[in-house]
Amino acid sequence: MSTNTKRARRNNTDPESTRQEILQAALEVLAKDGPENLSVTEVARRAGVNRGTAYQHFPTREDLAHATANWVSQRMYEEFYGDAKELWEKNEPYPPDLAQERLSNFAMNNPELSQAWLFDVMTTGGEVTDPFWKEYVHRLQEFVDEGHGRKDVDVEVFAFITLVSSLLWPLWVGAHAKGDKSRKKMQQRFFDEMMRLVLFGSLVPERHAELVERFGGKRT
Amino acid sequence: MSTNTKRARRNNTDPESTRQEILQAALEVLAKDGPENLSVTEVARRAGVNRGTAYQHFPTREDLAHATANWVSQRMYEEFYGDAKELWEKNEPYPPDLAQERLSNFAMNNPELSQAWLFDVMTTGGEVTDPFWKEYVHRLQEFVDEGHGRKDVDVEVFAFITLVSSLLWPLWVGAHAKGDKSRKKMQQRFFDEMMRLVLFGSLVPERHAELVERFGGKRT
């Protein structure tokens, strides 16, 4: 064993780092079991932290659950929009391929975060005020208003479709995963198809004249 | 109390109906808590059935979980494709608006079923062999092959996008729901936007010539 003490001593001097480790573990448990089934015991185990320590940071199970949900929402926002501030300030539009690539990569690299966020925003009341969702819709609306997107797009619904499927795709692929290169290939396929879809749609218009008439005549 | 017996007698003669009630309750619990957290006690309570009865039908918790998952997949298939056999036999294509409307309605009317199915197919190994998923992809592939859809569609990815977002939309809306008519309106919005998307895409091609070049040059 490494030291004489039975457990490796933790960075004693930095309670914040311990807190982060607990939250990170809680996030993983959250993604695995859902918000209703978050267990302090399991979180502590996974964080490599004594259960008592977890209770020092978060007095009750509920406190931990709420803290984790907030943390998830915040990280979701920061990790996604953190380094995109410059673009906005220059008032340049976020190119759609970059946006989608960024979203795809993010989802692929943070499957638990994606799942936990979806879990939370789906089940626990929804929180239309979730900052990440609001920002996502807002940016998309601006993009459309500036003439890059079709004027007849229902931005909220469209945002939902792209966001949800992008976030869930890695989980779907992960569940059916064979190898690691296979997953990369799947990510590429998703990106290509999503770009293709938003550019051209999926139906052959000539074969569906009635539908074109019915759904194309609204605005623009 | 209504009778002298403390509990209302159940339809004694029909164990199958009891089994169905247990499975239905299990489905609801499954949708609420996820497959890993299905509790026999909770299911029995919800089904209005004695816990012992549940154990007579399903010897262990795992048996109940598996039986429910199978039942979900089967119901998913039947309720969705049950009365569409005639169309196929006449070799007529399923009109895309009807397909989407059917999918939307189904998801709206069976939110637990949708959620449980997604839960199951996402987490527990995935089961690419899920009959409903296979059929969904298969029909879509035929539709494209017959020239109704663009030849460059990645059918599996496209199927994923439409299916997942259609199934999750009612949950999203339900979480953020105000009234009942509001939910109907939201269903209409989703349907319209999805049809619009598959018909026309969401970007203005002239504004994205480079992307059109990049993603439009594959096939057809």
Next chain:
DNA sequence: CCAATAGTCAACAGTGGTGTATACTACTGA
């Protein structure tokens, strides 16, 4: 060196789920 801090460890009562077993009740068909 000393006190405060951050964390470990062990124990405990309480709750709630699992799986099993046994005695009981009502309904059914032969």
Next chain:
DNA sequence: TCAGTAGTATACACCACTGTTGACTATTGG
């Protein structure tokens, strides 16, 4: 009428998680 079936009621041993407490240990700043 009587045996079999379907379900009820209850009790039990077992286990896991919750939340609390108290004693302990390593590290750090003054």
